[in-house]
Amino acid sequence: MRPFLLLPALCLASISLSAPQAAAAALERAPAAAPSAKATASSAQATALAQASAPAANDLQASQKNIVRVSVTSQSYDFSRPWSKRAPATRRAIGAVLPGGRVLVTAECVANANYIELENPDGNHKEPATIECVDYEANLALLKPDSAAFLEGQPGVGFEGTRIGDSLSVLQLEANGQVQSSSGKVTTAEVTRYPIDDSSFLVCRLSVPLQMRDSMLSLPVLKDGKLAGLMLRYDSQSSLLDFIPSIVIEHFLKDAKNTPYEGFPRMGCSFSLTRDPQLRRYLGLNGNNGGVLISQILRGGPAEKAGLLKGDVLLEIEGNPIDSDGNYKDADYGRVSLGHLVSTKHFEGQKVKVKVWREGKSLTLEVPVARRKPQQYLSEPYIIDRAPQYFVLGGLVLQELSRQYLKEFGADWSRKGPMELVQMDRIQSELPEDGIKRAVVLTRVLPSDVTIGYEDLRNLLVTAINGMPLTCLADVPKAMAKATDGLHRIEFKGDPCLIFLDAKAAEANGQALQRAYGLPALSRLE
């Protein structure tokens, strides 16, 4: 049951491919594969021509100038060996050129990037690029080529909103630089999950058959030559493509003009549906037929600050009536979840007027919406582009609990991961306020003569060292200074509840451990 046997290839898996296709997509283009690739390319062209309709032809012309290939070599940290990175892997995508010499791609293709390279469609010019702004929750990233000259002659696309029933085209590139456009119709729009757990935004769904290529991360979706969105995921079995609509992208771009980038704000509460007539009668909601029940208020969050209470019934947001399913009527997308109204139509710090029903009366409150940053969680929901912190204490490896660490136990981490840690991550919002910023975990032991008898300890919550309760990993060095009688006293929640470590021997052992296990450093605390 060791976590480090399971190595997911990407930290964010979003594209659902059938197995052989996934293998093909993961491989870099090999020369030997070129002839067959050409063969499929020409047949694909034939299909595309047959499908091409008038708007698609427009898109083709406009887009020629406004797309680039993006190659990203990324290297993620191995959270079960926090001092080392995994082998580098290359991902390829198609980016949309925006006015002002920037390139837009999904965030998941630049996650943990070491090197980003842009390539014009003809393949005759390559240019390194850097990330100017990235939002992993909204899954969007803005890239800036090192030389502005690279995008000369590519003026960039404008944006276009989408409605259900619209005909859109998805752009891909052939090996020879030919733009491949496939078109389909928008079938639904709903607020649903993005690659990062617990983040949901508006997603539009397009029914479109696509050829699998090695650049299946982030494809531009166009409407009349303008950018309607970026592909989020594609299911080859059902030919359904989910995309991030332009309204989400525009929020991101507007916010990206400011430093620091703030992101998409939330109210900081959860709600339950009130369709159940028995619940409505119990709540005294007989008069109308809408509203959702506030079922949880995030501690210290915007809703709490505004005075919203658990048990309130949320009736309106900014004058928009909320129905019993938590939807409002959007001018463009019809009935969509109120999450879209709050997050995508507002910016950090704005006050959102809400009307609630409390004890038979309605009252209006102003919620200063704000994004909950990953650092504000007890167990960070994701750690990307940041090295994991760790502290090696005489062979005991201490780390902070994070969802990223738990994901080292595989896709099935919530069942296969260490029970106590999984539970803590899952119910973190239910835990009482106790001043703990992060849970410190003894993740494993690097055996040495200092740790005899402790070899099998792993995934234990550390509550205190030398009598000092730990609130985060940075407390460990401070607590270590309090050793008494030359011993560190380490307390756990679980079995064993307590161990001792020889302070001097642990200190002296550092170099030997570094040598034996190839550790570049004994700790990383920033």
Next chain:
Amino acid sequence: MHNRSLPPLLLLGIAAFASLAGLPPAQSAEPSPIRKSLARISNTAQEPNYKQPWLPGFTGGSSGTGWVVSKDRILTNAHVVSNARFLTLEKENDPKKYIAEVEHVAHDCDLAVLKVQDPTFFTGTIPLELGSIPDIETEVSVYGYPIGGDRLSVTRGVVSRIDFRPYAHSGLDSHLTIQIDAAINPGNSGGPVLQKGKVVGVAFQGFSGDVAQNVGYMIPTPVIRRFLEDIKDGTYDRYMDLSLSMFNTLNPAMRRGLGLPNDDRGVFVSSVASAGVCNGHVKPGDVILAIDSLPVASDGTVELEGERVQMAEVAERKFRGDSIRLALWRNRAQTEVTVPLSHAWPFTMQSNQFDVLPTYVLYGGLLFQPLSRNLLSSVQFQNPRLSYMFEAFVPRELYKDHPEVIVLSAILADPINTYLSEFKDGVLEEVDGTPVRTLADVASAFAKPADFHVLKFIGNGRPLVLERSVVDAARERIRTRYGVRQEQLLETAAR
């Protein structure tokens, strides 16, 4: 000693009868006294139905082996006779079927004693004598009625290993076990393993062929003797368990921190289960230096009859009402306590249960059941909180607030509960403001008059509201539509 991880062990009862036609009747070879004392046991069992607990359950047949252990009693495995509705015995060279019943059953060590209605069964039988623990590498013979034929089968092998191992039947207990390499197969269960004419074990479990070859396990005589001793007073009191979690004191810093001398002795007590026998006698942080005067080594083992075994083995050999003396190191001084073994571990939800009826409350089409290994093995739950509560029940002492963890395990669809699907698999915390500790609390809350019953589930901010008048109006409809014969069963009465 409780063990939570289990290898895929195979119990050796035959679940379905396999019959081969056309074999000539075997010539009875020289009559061995042993074969006179063997019986083939056929069990018509009924497995309770946890998905629809008001139904009588699934009926099926299985068979195994038993042997005459005393003048008029048969010994076999508990799993051979579990959930039995009708038991018959057959003897070699006797066409008659004898009706038997279970007198004592010990699910924690997989043994059972049977009585036979017709005393003539024991005419000519010779009770087999119990031997001791056989030496490694010595030869043993296994007698029984495994698959592959109808008549007695004998296989031979050597003693491979003697170890403390999990017993698959309860899914939770571990005891002394002897591994042999004689072929033992489904149907051998309960059969005697003999050496020099004496029983040295009862064949009970093995691995299926794709996991390991020639690995069979038998229950050794110390476990059999303990069972026979325990039932002498007419009841089986189960194994005694110290209910402590312990950690080694191998590390020199650990020893210094605890103030222990450098003598490789003592095991650190990390936690003491409040429902266990040691509560009030042993404290977390104590070090156990000796158990019944046997020195405990720093890895938690003691030397017993020339073998190093886990300290738990000392408690294993005791009975309810006995006591255990522990030499403790507490606050850097030696002290001694006597722990009365007053009761067996009270909570059985973590082990497989047999011969019990599933308890439940059905209200408004909502089925409430206490969480148990039985429930988890028959119903697929999506809520990971349930597996946490199951695993953490003892280590986190969840039994203090929830002696029973009440799960909304199913919803019988009806217009009155059509908006309640989000609550399925939830753990009930409160009804009408009263905390739910047991299933009986749920039943009594619903029995009280109220306009609305308001149910709170752990981790769900939305209350589940049931309007009394609506539920009452739907009651008969739900009963009829789903064939519910009885809306609740609160006592898991042994059948």
